Amino acid sequence: MALFGLIPDRSPATEPVATASESLAEAARLAALQPARPGPRELRAQAVHRLQIGLFGLAGMLLLVSLANVIMDRAKLVDRTTTPAAAAASPSPSTSTANDPLVDMGVAPELPVASGAKPARPAPRPPGN
Numbered sequence: 001m002a003l004f005g006l007i008p009d010r011s012p013a014t015e016p017v018a019t020a021s022e023s024l025a026e027a028a029r030l031a032a033l034q035p036a037r038p039g040p041r042e043l044r045a046q047a048v049h050r051l052q053i054g055l056f057g058l059a060g061m062l063l064l065v066s067l068a069n070v071i072m073d074r075a076k077l078v079d080r081t082t083t084p085a086a087a088a089a090s091p092s093p094s095t096s097t098a099n100d101p102l103v104d105m106g107v108a109p110e111l112p113v114a115s116g117a118k119p120a121r122p123a124p125r126p127p128g129n
Contacts, residue, residue, distance in 0.1 A: 038046070102108035 100110075102106065103110045
């Protein structure tokens, strides 16, 4: 701290005997470095500042939540208005009674299944190959 001039960098053994006026001046200098206790006016100003920061934070959060609510409402409105058009554009459901989730997702092609016939299985490999 001696680097910043706050505390003198002297050792007590090499310090010359100080006079009363020098010790009072040194005590006054060190007292000036100590923070002063805030008065009632400063305390009130700090409280008002904290209150302002809190109210602005609450107002910001309210605006943010309101904006998110408006965005979600608009997205739901768009979903409601576009769903019937998308359903009409999709191909008609097949007449097969098979319920295949891969076909429903569009991963596998839809194969017609006869009501009485079983799906064909691939022929087994000959034992020599």
